[in-house]
Amino acid sequence: MKRFLLLSLLVISLMSPSLAQETQDDTKNKFSKWYIEPAIRYGTYIPFVERHNYLAESHQYNFDLHFGYQTTGEKEWEQLFNFPSYGFFFRYEHNTIDSAKYEHRDANGLPVTEYVNTIGDCYSVGGFFNGNFYRGRNWSFDYDILAGLSFWPKYGNEFIGSLINVHLGIDVGPTFRISRNMDLGLRFWFAHSSNGAIVLPNHGVNVYGYQLNCRYNINGRESFTRSEWEPFKKKTYIFLSEAPGFLQTNTKRNGEISGEPGYYFSNTFRVGVSRHFHQMFRYDVGLDFCYTGETKVKYLQAQDEYEAGILNVPLCEYRPMNSMHVAASAMFEVLYNRVAFCVGLSYYLYHGIYNGTDEKKSWGFSGTTPFESQYLPSAYTNYYERLGFKYYFGKKSNQFVGAFMKVHAGSIDYIEWTYGINLDVFR
Template sequence: MKNPKYIAVLISALAILIVTPSSIKAQGFSSFEPEQYDPEVNYGSYNYVQLNYFKGDHAGYANGLPSAFANGYNAAELKLGWQSTGRQEWQRLHNYPVYGLGVFVSTLGDSDIDSVVGAPSALYFFYGEPIARFGDFTFLFDLGIGLSYDFNPYDAAENALNKFIGSKVNLYFNGNMMLYYKVDENIDLSAGINFIHFSNGRSSTPQRGINLMGFNVGAKYNFNPMKSYTQYARPDYRPPIRPEYVVAPKSPLQRYGELQFLASVGTVETEPGETKAEDGSYDSISQQRYTTSTFSLEYAYLVTRTLKLHTGFDFMFDGSMENYHDNVPPGDVDFAGKFMAGYHVGFQYLIERFAFYYALGWYVYKESPTRGTWYMRAGGRIGLTPRLDAHVALKTRNGGIADWIEWGIAYKLRVHGGK
């Protein structure tokens, strides 16, 4: 595994983060009298550290470099996680999920690839939701989203071979289907399959993205840091390592419908060789930056406590479209030539104040054929107020090819049902 120093540094950093606060706070507990201490069933914090190894292949190759990918990729990640107990209803609705922070290091292939594209690392947040539990086994879907770095971006003069990605920092996405086996109170072993994606949403080009598919194996150490506190107040008490899940009635489901208004902006850069000069000829080297925007009106209906279905209309603008009209200089392309409209259907998966957002859309108006016939918009929202959400999503073109990143605000207006 390349860059082992990163693993060592990260393990040391996490150890310091875990041990140091516990030691400091434990000194405060030392002044407590044993009779003041009243432990409850789920006393403490149910944490774990997990180390995973990844091995697999690339989902696609750039022209001229397939042999460099022949041996596939290798990667490792280290996670610090929290196991929920069900004290809050959203945790019970999602089958007592896990969540936390992780670090990721990788090598994409042989030395040629690492020198041209880079050996990506990432910092990310993850969320894992159990699908089923049976005996000592847990089947879980795990999603990690964050920022990746250690890339060698495209440069026309210094790194023209990198046809994959044009920025040093990119989005990191990792989806896993995992099977865990409980060995004892502290140890779990895991195995799974994964899909890893690096992209910048065409904010810098080239933007082919990097897609990795494979398997992973790992080990997880479960612990309860409250043990460091209680040893001073009640030495004979041992906090449980794993929680006892809270079981409680669900609140009544009150279905409702609402209108959602979205306004978002973004920025894109043209691919090398796609920028037109004023006379309409293509410049083989120059890249130019443009603004984008999306305005959506949709109707959403709460079907279950965790799911909304929606449908609506999208009105989109992409300044870079001036380069994609045949035999037309960019200065002659008016607003209509950069405007697109479509309709969509989709869903919003609700996790407390967060929502995973997905929309599948079809164009009804656009003057250039370059965007294909359909698109997707996938991302997330977080509630700022009961009516206002922050919105971040990736809009695609020709199906799954990144078009731009939407940064926006969504306003919700309830029209019927609920309270």
């Protein structure tokens, strides 16, 4: 930890001579709108299950480096969001977890439990967006949204099951203007790393903490421009989207995790109405038609329990229709030009497991029937959340691609890799 702190302080101190200089000719500097922002971070792990409570006694130490581009109001969306910035980041995370339990199977298919001495350090790269809730003359109250990939060389434990994982982060806090070139910031932050159930185990690593960052505006602080724009015209669309993905099952058969075939196909087809009611916001409502290949494993598990004489519900034979689901869904989007950050909520109206039976669906937001607990994939509830982003493209920005986490009460189902289109039929 001492070496980490010394390294972080050294990087910041090496920049200090440059922080005192102010470039005289902005137009000759091709980096006139760019800034460099190193940061040191201190974090505490968040345990999500009781057996992980020991995590709260360990801490994480990070070093961040941001390369950002400051907008000045040349485009309408830049003015709407009060002149945000965006760019890319590098993050080094030093983890201090002493041991992690790792359950897997050996070459003979037998269950094995190992304890890894440490989960190792993590290296993350990706993009970020920096905005502000308030911007004053001498200070602002900012937020950052980060997304990218994290690399865990010592993967293979209960928390991180793969080398490459998704890394997400958010932070909020004040930024103070020190000079024409230099800003000092304080942040409260949260970060998450996991692989989206592509490889198990996948509890993920969740950390919150505090940050001190120092921003160096390479060519000094830019002047902002405000202009008049044409009135916004609200639009309504019919949307269609397709979102396939893969996951590894965590359903256990005979006390161990099933490995045949191990990976399952999932898919969500959405159709509905999308309303672009403000330059910065849009929402949609519709129906989700889902397919979950993992359902078949639950039927195999029921067969095992039936043969062992412990099955408490009727034994049913699997058919592909049993893997189908229908849900009512809604999503809200915050638009940063062509990039949208999205959050959604869906509620199941039908599960294919009822097909050919006299069983009825449970309603409400909590609890499932014994029949549903037996045949629905693990962690399924009556509702699920959706969190992710879209990128709009095309001449009229009527097509989009995106990535979403489909999550049941905090447990990820799979990552939806999405393509969609908005049909302008309400002209």
